[in-house]
Structure formats: C-alpha cells, structure tokens
Amino acid sequence: MSDTEIYLHAEKIDKIYPGTKALDQVSFDVKRGKVNVLIGENGAGKSTLMRIIAGIEQPSAGKLYLQGREVTFPSTVEARANGIAIIHQELSLFPNLTVFQNLFMASEHTKNGLLDDAEHRRLAKGVLERLKYPIDPNTKVGDLRVGQQQMIEIARNLLIPNLKILIMDEPTSSLSESEVDTLFTIMRELTASGISIIYISHRLEELMRIGDFVTIFRDGKLVAEAAVKDVDVPWIVRHMLGKGKNYPKRSEQIDWSKRETVLEVKDLTLPKSGGGFLLNKVSFNLKKGEVLGFYGLLGAGRTEIFECIMGLRPLHSGTIIKDGQQLEIGTLSEMIGKGFAWLPEDRQRDGLVQTMNIEQNIALSNVGAYSTAAGLIDQAAEDRDVSDMITDVKIKVADKRLPILSLSGGNQQKCVFAKGALTHPTIMLLDEPSRGIDIGAKTEIFNLIYQYAEKGVSLIVVSSELEEIIAIADRIVVLSNGLKTAEFTGDDINQDNLVKASYLGHQHSKD
Amino acid sequence: MNKNDLIMTLLKGRTLIVLALLVIFFSFAADQFFTSQSLLLVAKHVALYGILGIGMTYVLVTAGIDLSVGAIVGLAGMCAGSLIYNGFTIFGYTIYFSVPTIVLIAVLVGVIGGLVNGLIITRFAVAPFIATLGTMYIARGMANLTSAGATFPNLNGKEALGNTGFEIFGRDILGFPVAVIIMLVIAFIAATILRKTPFGWHILAIGGNERAAKLSGVRVDFDKILVYMFSGGCAAIVGVIATSQLVASHPMTGNTWEMNAIAAAVLGGTSLMGGIGTIWGTVIGAFIIGVITDGMVMCGVSEFWQMIIKGLVIILAVIIDQYQRDLQAKMALQARNENK
Incomplete structure (x- = not known):
C-alpha cells in the first residue's frame, strides 16, 4: 500500500x-x-x-x-x-x-x-x-x-x-x-x-x-x-x-467606563433538575453599544442565561437591572416588548417557520405593531419595513415572497437577525449566530453586529469558536460549568486565557 | 414558463378545476342536476359543511384537530330548539326569548365548548385529538339530555310568545339560501383574518413551527384557545342553521359531520400537519363534497357506493396535495441553487 x-x-x-x-x-x-x-x-x-x-x-x-x-x-x-x-x-x-x-x-x-x-x-x-x-x-x-x-x-x-x-x-x-x-x-x-x-x-x-x-x-x-x-x-x-479575507477585528477605541450600563445581572442562579446548578451566581453587566462575548464549553450555561432573561426559565433567581430599573421577567412576548431580541442557537428548530415565506418570517415578531384600528395588517407599512430590513441586513433575495428554505444558510440566519432587529430592540442576545454558515456570510453577520452596536444597540454574542469571539467581542465573559470564571478586555483577550478559564469551573466543583 | 411552472399552476387551481369538471359531469349524468332548484339544494347542504370546514381550517392550520364540532352542532341545535319549544324555566317562571337572543345563546354555547377544548389542550397539554374526542362525547350527551333523546318538532314559535321567525335561516332571500349567505360572510371574514391580521399570521406560524413561533413572541396558548372558540362558534352556527332548515331539532343532528368538515378542508388544500391552508380552498372543498354527494343521489348511485367514492376522492386529493408539496420543495431547492 x-x-x-x-x-x-x-x-x-x-x-x-x-x-x-x-x-x-x-x-x-x-x-x-x-x-x-x-x-x-x-x-x-x-x-x-x-x-x-x-x-x-x-x-x-x-x-x-x-x-x-x-x-x-x-x-x-x-x-x-x-x-x-x-x-x-x-x-x-x-x-x-x-x-x-x-x-x-x-x-x-x-x-x-x-x-x-x-x-x-x-x-x-x-x-x-x-x-x-x-x-x-x-x-x-x-x-x-x-x-x-x-x-x-x-x-x-x-x-x-x-x-x-x-x-x-x-x-x-x-x-x-x-x-x-x-x-x-x-x-x-x-x-x-x-x-x-x-x-x-x-x-x-x-x-x-x-x-x-x-x-x-x-x-x-x-x-x-x-x-x-x-x-x-x-x-x-x-x-x-478568490481573494484574501480574514475576520475583521473591530478597531475603534472606546472608553467603556464612561458608557452607561444598560443591563446589570447580579447573582443569576438556576438550579439543575437533578441537583446542582446550571447557573451559579453569575453576574455581569452590559454597556450601551457594546458587543459582549460569552465563551464557554457545551453546558457552561451560556444559552441558559439567555433563556432566563427571555422568561423561559421561571425557576431562576437573582436580580436583573435594565436602564437603572429592576426588570420584571415576564413572558417571552413581554420581554420582546421590553426591548430584547433573541436569536436562538438552532436556526431550523427555533428560528424559522419553514412553511412561511421570507417576508412573513422577518415580520413575525413585529407583525402586531402593524395592526391598524380595524385590526388588519397595514400591508404598506409592513412591506416597507421588511424591505428596508432586507436592505439593511443585506439579504440576497430577488423576491421576499419566496419560501424561506430557498435561501442559503447564511441568508436564512440574516432573516432571523432581521426578525429580531425589526422589533427595535435595545439589547440583542445572539446564540451562536454564525453556526453552520460559510466564511463570507459569517463576515457579513459580524458586520451586522458592528453595525447595530454602532447604532447604540447592546449585543451579547455566544460563540464556541475562539477566533470568532476574539475578533468580534469588546469584552468576553467566560463561563464554565455554570460559573463565571473570568472576564477579559483588551489585550487580555487571547486564546490561551479563554481556554484556561473555560475549564476552571470544573476544577472548582471537584474541590 | 417551464413545465414545472405549468404543472404548478394547474395544481394550484385544481380544486376549482375538479369542481367545474364534477358539475359538468353530473349535468350530463343527471338531467335534473343543472337546474336552479337542484343547485340551491346542493348549496344549502354545502353551507353546513362549509361553515364547519372554515372553523376546522383554523384548527388544522395550528396543527390541531377538532372532533367535537359535530356534537356541538347537535348541542347548539338542541339548545335553540329547547328554548323555543319549552322556554327557559327559572324559579318556577318560564321565559321565552326572542329568536335573536336564542341564536346568540346557542352560538355562545358553541364558543364556550370551544373555550373548554382550548383550555384542556393548552393548560393540561392534552393532545387535540383526545381532548376534542372527549368533549365530543360530552357535548353529544348533553344534547341528548336536553330532551331525553327526543326531537323538538315544529319550531315555528308562537306569535303570542314573540319567538317566531326561527325558520328564516333555512329559507331563501331573493332566491338565495340564507345559509349560503351566512357561509360566504363567515368565509370572507375568516379569510381576511387569516391573511391580513396579526392573529392570522400567528396561527399560520404556530402550525408551521410552534417552537419558533413561541420564541418569536407569539402567544401560542392564547391564540390556540381563540382558534378552538372560533371552531366551536362555527359549529353552533351550523347547529342553528340545520335546526332552522328542518324546523325541528334532533339530538343526533351533526353526527359525524366533523369528518365532512375535515374532508372539506383537506380537499381545499389544508395540511393536517399545520401551517398551510386557505379558507376559500375549504369552501370549494365543501362544494366538491356537496356536489359529489347530491350528484350521486340524483344519478341513483347507491348510498354504499357513495361512501366508497367519497373516500376515494379524499385520498386522491391528499395524494395530489402531497405531490404538489414535493414539487414545491423541489422548485424551492432549485431556486436556492440558482440564488447561490
């Protein structure tokens, strides 16, 4: 041989x-x-x-x-x-x-x-x-x-x-x-x-x-x-x-200490059904216009934090303060009304309605806002907003009435992003936004994240890809086994630091 | 226009094409079929299945099912019949309501039945099939209890009691059956809601992907309860019309009509998997069932053969529907590849 x-x-x-x-x-x-x-x-x-x-x-x-x-x-x-x-x-x-x-x-x-x-x-x-x-x-x-x-x-x-x-x-x-x-x-x-x-x-x-x-x-x-x-x-x-390309790192220098805090989470705790904790006293804050990264291994508790904030985990305890006021966690639709948007991790299962077309998927979270006095959808306003959003997030499509599945994975993800963005959120929670899409589309998603951060939207991004999270986040919180084990900014954000911190929670629990 | 596009256009218009072919066929097969008298009779029957089918379409679009509608037809009809025939007795006094009030009460009974369905399904997470199977028996039992199984005959009411005029729903206005007018009005409203309101959009999303709908902020449970209330209300309206057409109410009225409602919706292109369905499709589906049934009667086809043929038509419709969906998926895939 x-x-x-x-x-x-x-x-x-x-x-x-x-x-x-x-x-x-x-x-x-x-x-x-x-x-x-x-x-x-x-x-x-x-x-x-x-x-x-x-x-x-x-x-x-x-x-x-x-x-x-x-x-x-x-x-x-x-x-x-x-x-x-x-x-x-x-x-x-x-x-x-x-x-x-x-x-x-x-x-x-x-x-x-x-x-x-x-x-x-x-x-x-x-x-x-x-x-x-x-x-x-x-x-x-x-x-x-x-x-x-x-x-x-x-x-x-x-x-x-x-x-x-x-x-x-x-x-x-x-x-x-x-x-x-x-x-x-x-x-x-x-x-x-x-x-x-x-x-x-x-x-x-x-x-x-x-x-x-x-x-x-x-x-x-x-x-x-x-x-x-x-x-x-x-x-x-x-x-x-066909040409050189790399993840662009957000370059601008911002003094975050002077920025207002839009969200403060204190001692967020979520018990595990079989004993122990999915989240154990996790605290972090989020500044206006910031891209905060959550890094951690599978089961570290990244998704669970989003689920607590969006009202899917009623068993959680802890304090969440938004814009200086204590936040009452309600149902998911109420949380959208309070300015949150969430992109779930599993695009096909949780993000899209496969039987609906592109336009309907994008408008789904916000369609109630187009209701006229007669209860009908204001088609013109809805149509205009969806078209604007398609341009804004750069979805490549000839006709927005095509089935959602006729789009590539990257464009489908942009639709999910557009759906969240259409509700005019102040805080966007993105769970693995670049999962399973190609490099070109990834770069476009990252650019979207920057674009919205510059508009003043605060974003929390979960990613399990090191290079990605290092490139896009202004600050990174590392979670491990339900614990917050580290927080890095500036030059401390590097692969070694992140990887080391991602195991700390496991050692902690064994002690 | 390539071959697929042509096939697709034909498939999309197939319910109307089939209906037209059936009308032409029976016009030749049975002499008296294509007369205004026969067609109005067909339309009267169609209205009953059509209204039930419209409510059922909403339920099917959310990926649910409502087996209780036939029994609610009976219950609402018996409520109306009982209120006209016996009045309402409380503390020894018997009150006779006017016909509009009676109709309102009967419809309310149906809406409450739907509310019960919706609550059982959403609050206790019971599968819609089982929940509505249960309420089907309960509603049928209650219908029989109102008269101990007997019929309330002769519901014309008495001038002295101020409850005449109930037979109006079985009559014609300017040669057009009232029942058909009611169906068209309900169909128009239901179609508008389904296509042009946030609520309609939400129930399409629930049937398409309930998890994604919920995570997009759709109040899934609340919307589902409304859908079952609508279906119950439609069933009660059918109960009132059927009772009015016969000028008598029998507790077994509407038995197995839920199956005709499902068949009308499915023939009209509604998917039992949820997320797909149109109101006008269901109305056409109801016409197809009505034309086949009455057409075969006029041709002298035996009742047993009627059943077999109806069953075959339904199965064939679903097979064609499936073919259309496969073709659609194939074309979407092609479009996706072309987009790249």
Whole structure:
C-alpha cells in the first residue's frame, strides 16, 4: 500500500439542476486512510458531490470508480453496501426514541425474532465509551442538547460494519472544544485502521489540525488541492474566496467606563433538575453599544442565561437591572416588548417557520405593531419595513415572497437577525449566530453586529469558536460549568486565557 | 414558463378545476342536476359543511384537530330548539326569548365548548385529538339530555310568545339560501383574518413551527384557545342553521359531520400537519363534497357506493396535495441553487 492509495475516484462529475450547474467537470480522489478535507463557500458544490458519492443524488455526467472498478450508486443502499456512510449536517435523529434505539435504527439486533435490547445497550455503551461520551443509552435523544445529539449521530455511523468511507458534513458545528478533541482522536483511530474520511467544515483551524489533504471548491468547480502540510490558512482562504479575507477585528477605541450600563445581572442562579446548578451566581453587566462575548464549553450555561432573561426559565433567581430599573421577567412576548431580541442557537428548530415565506418570517415578531384600528395588517407599512430590513441586513433575495428554505444558510440566519432587529430592540442576545454558515456570510453577520452596536444597540454574542469571539467581542465573559470564571478586555483577550478559564469551573466543583 | 411552472399552476387551481369538471359531469349524468332548484339544494347542504370546514381550517392550520364540532352542532341545535319549544324555566317562571337572543345563546354555547377544548389542550397539554374526542362525547350527551333523546318538532314559535321567525335561516332571500349567505360572510371574514391580521399570521406560524413561533413572541396558548372558540362558534352556527332548515331539532343532528368538515378542508388544500391552508380552498372543498354527494343521489348511485367514492376522492386529493408539496420543495431547492 503506497502512502496515497486512491480508494474512490470521481471522474469528471457534472451535476446540473434546471438553470444551474452545481458541479462542473469535477474529478476528485478519496485517499485511503486519510482525512480528505473539502472546503468552499456554501453552494460551492462540495455537499452536492458528497450526496452523489453517498448515493443520495445521481450525477448528470461522469463516473465513480471504487478501487479502480466502475460503480454506480442508484441509492444510499448500494453506497452503504460498499461501506460508504454519511453524517449529515442537519441532524437526522429520532427525538422520541432512546439513544440505543437511535443507534440501531434499521440495523437492529434480534434474538429469536425479537429485539435484543440487552445487546443494543451493551454495544451502545461500548461505542459511547469509545467516544468518551458516557451518556446513559436509555436517555431519550430529545432530552439531549444539540451537541450531545451530534455525538449520537457520529456514534451511529461508527457502528456500521464494513465501514470504508465516512463522509462528515460539518460534524463539529455544535461541539465544544473538548468534544472536538475526542472526535479528532476517533478520526485518527479510524484512518489508522484504513478507513477514509471525507471531512467538510467551515472551521479553518480544525482543517489545519485534522486534515491530510485539502480540496477547495468554488462555484461548482474544484479549484485547488494540496497536502495540508504544504499549505497555510491564507492559501486556503485565497482559493476559497478568490481573494484574501480574514475576520475583521473591530478597531475603534472606546472608553467603556464612561458608557452607561444598560443591563446589570447580579447573582443569576438556576438550579439543575437533578441537583446542582446550571447557573451559579453569575453576574455581569452590559454597556450601551457594546458587543459582549460569552465563551464557554457545551453546558457552561451560556444559552441558559439567555433563556432566563427571555422568561423561559421561571425557576431562576437573582436580580436583573435594565436602564437603572429592576426588570420584571415576564413572558417571552413581554420581554420582546421590553426591548430584547433573541436569536436562538438552532436556526431550523427555533428560528424559522419553514412553511412561511421570507417576508412573513422577518415580520413575525413585529407583525402586531402593524395592526391598524380595524385590526388588519397595514400591508404598506409592513412591506416597507421588511424591505428596508432586507436592505439593511443585506439579504440576497430577488423576491421576499419566496419560501424561506430557498435561501442559503447564511441568508436564512440574516432573516432571523432581521426578525429580531425589526422589533427595535435595545439589547440583542445572539446564540451562536454564525453556526453552520460559510466564511463570507459569517463576515457579513459580524458586520451586522458592528453595525447595530454602532447604532447604540447592546449585543451579547455566544460563540464556541475562539477566533470568532476574539475578533468580534469588546469584552468576553467566560463561563464554565455554570460559573463565571473570568472576564477579559483588551489585550487580555487571547486564546490561551479563554481556554484556561473555560475549564476552571470544573476544577472548582471537584474541590 | 417551464413545465414545472405549468404543472404548478394547474395544481394550484385544481380544486376549482375538479369542481367545474364534477358539475359538468353530473349535468350530463343527471338531467335534473343543472337546474336552479337542484343547485340551491346542493348549496344549502354545502353551507353546513362549509361553515364547519372554515372553523376546522383554523384548527388544522395550528396543527390541531377538532372532533367535537359535530356534537356541538347537535348541542347548539338542541339548545335553540329547547328554548323555543319549552322556554327557559327559572324559579318556577318560564321565559321565552326572542329568536335573536336564542341564536346568540346557542352560538355562545358553541364558543364556550370551544373555550373548554382550548383550555384542556393548552393548560393540561392534552393532545387535540383526545381532548376534542372527549368533549365530543360530552357535548353529544348533553344534547341528548336536553330532551331525553327526543326531537323538538315544529319550531315555528308562537306569535303570542314573540319567538317566531326561527325558520328564516333555512329559507331563501331573493332566491338565495340564507345559509349560503351566512357561509360566504363567515368565509370572507375568516379569510381576511387569516391573511391580513396579526392573529392570522400567528396561527399560520404556530402550525408551521410552534417552537419558533413561541420564541418569536407569539402567544401560542392564547391564540390556540381563540382558534378552538372560533371552531366551536362555527359549529353552533351550523347547529342553528340545520335546526332552522328542518324546523325541528334532533339530538343526533351533526353526527359525524366533523369528518365532512375535515374532508372539506383537506380537499381545499389544508395540511393536517399545520401551517398551510386557505379558507376559500375549504369552501370549494365543501362544494366538491356537496356536489359529489347530491350528484350521486340524483344519478341513483347507491348510498354504499357513495361512501366508497367519497373516500376515494379524499385520498386522491391528499395524494395530489402531497405531490404538489414535493414539487414545491423541489422548485424551492432549485431556486436556492440558482440564488447561490
């Protein structure tokens, strides 16, 4: 076996949708026992190519060769039979079933024709231990957090017998750093045993860490490929965008001590249902026009703070002062009325109404404000505001009456942002606003954040991506295991400080 | 215009096309079908299912279901019948209300029934199917209790008691059935609310993605309660009309009509999954059911075959609906790829 044996070869693949060419003469090699990284902006064609390799879609032209032998995959069944598995970007789990039922769905073990749940539990335990993820196999998947669900999705694919190629489409988009570490260890084990991995991610630093070969897509074409050890991040970004681009750091110097405080949270505490705390006496403040970052690992309590403020956690205690006055936490619609806007972490599940069009989604939180004396919606005012907002947040769309799902992920996220911004908030709470969107769209979301901060809106941004939060936040609060472990400003904001502080809460609780 | 766009246009107009084809078919199949007399009779039946279907459309749009409407038809009708026939006895005195008051009370009974449905569903988190199944039995039982299962006949009222005129809802005005006029008025109001008010927008969002709606500030529980009250109110109006048409009230009136209401909504393109539905679609759906039923009667098709054909039409409608949704999704995906 040579160092770069080609396990699967795609030859001059075309994929044509009416009116658009998603893939244009793409020839791509999957190198055996390597991590083959695919990168490119959304819509560059990488996901389409993966769907073709996994048998989900058929190429319009071109051929696939498996170890030199021509193959066709009319459906996922044939691809799976050849040991090709895909982990989707969007979760495909059954929230109403348990972890072990999810793991063995459609590949059940039976004994005398009946389900052998003892065996299921034993195997589930095994694979979860291998992932260093001690979740009880009897837990309902719907009760798990998004990051935990993603690990279940990964575990499910590790159980496939005869696995040869594992396609991972943004598997880390909701994992914490330590979970990513575990995942990378597993990936190394897999490649060492001869399994080839195709890895799609938007996180450049991850690609540099885990990738062996990198292939860059742009506008349906394969534009560059190289061994990762021979290239650096600027090289990748240059090929992706066709021009150099980096996260712009907000540069202006502001004396925050002179700025008025718009929100002050004191001793925010939220008990955990099984004992202990989800939030333990967390205090912080927020200045007018400030971008405050919340950094922390999964389960650190970042999302819970937002949920407390928005009225979804009635069990919390502590004092919240807004504009010098004690804030009564009411229902979510009341909190929107008090000037808060919240972008939830899970765009598809919590942010969008998929059956409604772009305009309806953007206006949803504010539609009551357009009610005329007769109770009808003032269509002209609503229409004008939504159009203004679409221009303001730079959503690229020809007609705002198109279905929301016809937009790319980045534009969908801008719609969720626009929905919040339309209620004229003074404080915006953004939970992972750049999750699962490409670099170009990310930069645009960051620019939106700056734009609104300059208008005087105060924003709290949760992100688990270090480089991102370092770039955008004026000040960063680090949470760990429900505790606030650090707060950094200015030059103290760096990767080392943040990472160290993100573990402090765990040590604390063990003492 | 490419092929998909053409198919889409045909699919979107399919309920009207089907209705037109059915009318043409029955006009040839049954001589007396395409006469003003027959068509008015069809319209009278259609009005009942149409009004029920309008209320049901609201409920289905929130991804709920209301099985109690048929029983509320019976209960509201019996309330009206009882108040005309027996009056209202309290402390030994019997009061006879005027017809407008009676209608108001009957409708209120339906609205309260809907309120009970809404409260059970939102406050106690009972699945709509089960909650309304329960209230269906309760309302039917109460309808029977008002008369111990008997019919109140001859509801013309007495001049001396000042409660005449109840039969108006079964009559025609200028040759047009009052029931159809009521349906059109309700349909117009309901369609306006659904498309042009914040409330309508909110219930579409609830059915499309309840979590996202809630997190966007929609008062999900409150809006759902209103929706069930509306459905109950529609059912009570149907109870009054049906009673008026017969000039008699029977406790089993409206039995299984909830199924016709659901069928009308589904034929009109309302999704049982929530988030999708139009009022005028439901009205056309009600016409399709009415034309098939009465048309087959006039053709002399046996009652048993009528059932089978009605069932087939409903299933076929949903299959076509599903096809349309798949095509829509496909076209959205294409648009998305083109946008990039």
